[in-house]
Amino acid sequence: MLTELEALGWGTDFERDYQAYLGALTPEEQALVQPVRVTGTGRQSVQVRGAQGEEEVQLAGALRQAQVTPAIGDWAVRQDTGAGPGRLVHVLPRRTTFSRAVGADDGRRAQAARQQIIAANVDVVLIVTTPDADFDAERLTRYVQAVEVSGARPVLVLNKADLHADVTWYLEQLRAVGPDLELHAVSAAAGAGLEGLRALLTGGVTLALIGSSGVGKSTLTNALLEGDVALTGAVRSTDGQGRHTTTTRTLYRVPGGGLLIDNPGLRDIAVWDSASVHFDDLEELATQCRFRKCTHTTEPGCAVQAAVRAGEIPTSRLAAFQAQARKRR
Incomplete structure (x- = not known):
């Protein structure tokens, strides 16, 4: 049976990062913190859920100064303040x-x-x-x-x-x-x-x-x-x-x-950093195509299409790459 944290998505990668964070704390400080998952966000507070259930916590001043904004689904570290709501003091590295x-x-x-x-x-x-x-x-x-x-x-x-x-x-x-x-x-x-x-x-x-x-x-x-x-x-x-x-x-x-x-309805979406940096692998493969102006569709000797057929590149990713190339022309 899954533990409460595992049911919330906790895994070995988060555990490793959490233990690394604990390593920088004193035993007294370690006793005051626990991992929680962000279930809701607001301007002044964050809704979290952990082994002790769900609660609303405040964002630590250090996070605000560092302009760290917790996102829905984040794993973070909650600190007990002794009185009043807890405080979110650290956001663990994101898996996705x-x-x-x-x-x-x-x-x-x-x-x-x-x-x-x-x-x-x-x-x-x-x-x-x-x-x-x-x-x-x-x-x-x-x-x-x-x-x-x-x-x-x-x-x-x-x-x-x-x-x-x-x-x-x-x-x-x-x-x-x-x-x-x-x-x-x-x-x-x-x-x-x-x-x-x-x-x-x-x-x-x-x-x-x-x-x-x-x-x-x-x-x-x-x-x-x-x-x-x-x-x-x-x-x-x-x-x-x-x-x-x-x-x-x-x-x-x-x-x-x-x-x-x-999520709120999205009328449209512009992919973050969607410039060719995200297609470095395809750009590199394209240099191996037989024809210099290969469109990666039906040309013989297309290295990109070969990678798609081999299952190394999703066809949806190729479609996005081709769409970007058409906009550049």
Whole structure:
């Protein structure tokens, strides 16, 4: 049986980093601290959960001065203050970081933007879309790229699949976005097709949802949590878009195992540091192609395509690389 910390996602890597942190403390100081996971964030305080349950703690002045901002899903160190709320004094190194670049527009390099960490230590990210006017394969490709850069595993979800009698075209488009990605067609409102998603939520696994407003992320969250936890909103009939019903990111415990993060609806996403630095491996492979101006599609002797066929590079990553190359032309 998992311990409380293991059920929250604690692992050997976090234990190692925590022990290294303890090594710099006196025995008296060690007795005052414990590891906790960030389950909610606010301007002045942070919601955490650890072996002793859930509580609201204050951010230590040293962290504020160092401009360290805990993100949902972070593992951190809580210090007992003796009276009043505890204090968050340290953030452990992150296993994965899902970020976006704020202020990066077309034609601007990501270095001109600032990083916004959306969630940390996420294992699986559900990229949710719907078979309606909001469906955008290019945006979904950017979502996939962002998730892969984070270190998490992307999973494509076509929600509201019951809106159409035949969703074959949408499923084909999603397979083109990521032929090697797991794909699920579900109806969260009707509770249909959710078995495959629930299978992802094993003990200690952290799952997050991203997607545009109105695709039913909060409804899907409620379905997976088996209760009305996240607020849901109606979709406007004029344009098929919904109001943002999740205003904060919250980490939930899932019945039966696993954890789930509900994020605010993202209208679009610019991947943090999405300049060619993230494609160094592909740029290096491209120098081995037979043709200097290889587009890495159907040309013979393409080293990049060879790596894809060998399973060394995800096809979704190649698609993002090709999309970036097209923008440069």
